[in-house]
Amino acid sequence: MTDLAARARALLDLHTAPEILVLTNVWDVVSAQVVAATDGVRALATASHGIASTFGYPDGEHIPLDLHLDMVGRIAAAVDLPVSMDMEAGYGDPGETARRAIGMGVVGGNLEDQMKPLDEAVAAVEAVVRAGRDAGMEFVLNARTDAFVRAAEGADRGELVAEAIRRGRAFLEAGAPVVFVPRLVDHDEIAAVVEGLGRNKLTLISVPGASLPAREMQELGVARVSTGPFSQRVALTALQDAAVEMVAGGVLPPGTRALN
Numbered sequence: 001m002t003d004l005a006a007r008a009r010a011l012l013d014l015h016t017a018p019e020i021l022v023l024t025n026v027w028d029v030v031s032a033q034v035v036a037a038t039d040g041v042r043a044l045a046t047a048s049h050g051i052a053s054t055f056g057y058p059d060g061e062h063i064p065l066d067l068h069l070d071m072v073g074r075i076a077a078a079v080d081l082p083v084s085m086d087m088e089a090g091y092g093d094p095g096e097t098a099r100r101a102i103g104m105g106v107v108g109g110n111l112e113d114q115m116k117p118l119d120e121a122v123a124a125v126e127a128v129v130r131a132g133r134d135a136g137m138e139f140v141l142n143a144r145t146d147a148f149v150r151a152a153e154g155a156d157r158g159e160l161v162a163e164a165i166r167r168g169r170a171f172l173e174a175g176a177p178v179v180f181v182p183r184l185v186d187h188d189e190i191a192a193v194v195e196g197l198g199r200n201k202l203t204l205i206s207v208p209g210a211s212l213p214a215r216e217m218q219e220l221g222v223a224r225v226s227t228g229p230f231s232q233r234v235a236l237t238a239l240q241d242a243a244v245e246m247v248a249g250g251v252l253p254p255g256t257r258a259l260n
Helices: 001-015 029-036 048-054 065-078 094-103 118-133 155-174 187-197 214-220 230-247
Strands: 022-023 083-086 109-113 140-143 179-182 202-205 224-226
Touching: 001 109, 001 140, 029 065, 029 214, 029 230, 048 065, 048 083, 065 083, 065 094, 083 118, 094 109, 094 118, 094 214, 118 140, 140 155, 155 179, 155 187, 187 202, 187 214
Parallel strands: 022 224, 083 109, 109 140, 140 179, 179 202, 202 224
Antiparallel strands: none
């Protein structure tokens, strides 16, 4: 467990470093190995959507937890970097799911609040933090609030920012080192949430065609940006484009590299 504790410490330190932590989410062993071998990559994060899709399941805890954990364990065993797991909402028992993930070599994780009552969401955060400390580490919990994800169409943006800050502060007080707010992409709204939570406390997802560049997020005080399901979609887009070219009588892309 000493090695895992050191990896957890390294992952935590990456969230407070001057440079924003960029995580390209992975979904199987070969994607993890390719990303881990890329210059500048310092940690890995799994994507629940990508792992579920790999096995033919929709996202949202439809993939059996045993199968999900097995793939995450294979990823963690295949690389020498800290690995964070997308635990979704914790599969009904966030603390136990975190304990099992730690047993697979994981040192951090995302946990969705799904806009449950705040006391219930805070209790889930506390359970995960406690699981890490019971294992002798500071588990790097990326506590996610779905304030924007589950917002009604036309909801007041200022109220959404305020709710994300309210819930985020509660998660930080419960022991989570960082707070994840998906679908937060507007410059001024990001700045407001950073002001409300503090610098190096907010994590975001990069959305194609919508998000700010990572360097601009860094200037705003964002701790981390990940790619979520979009990294797998980049790979699948390239695969489909190659298939279209071949079916049309062409050739595979000449720049294709032997990465496996």
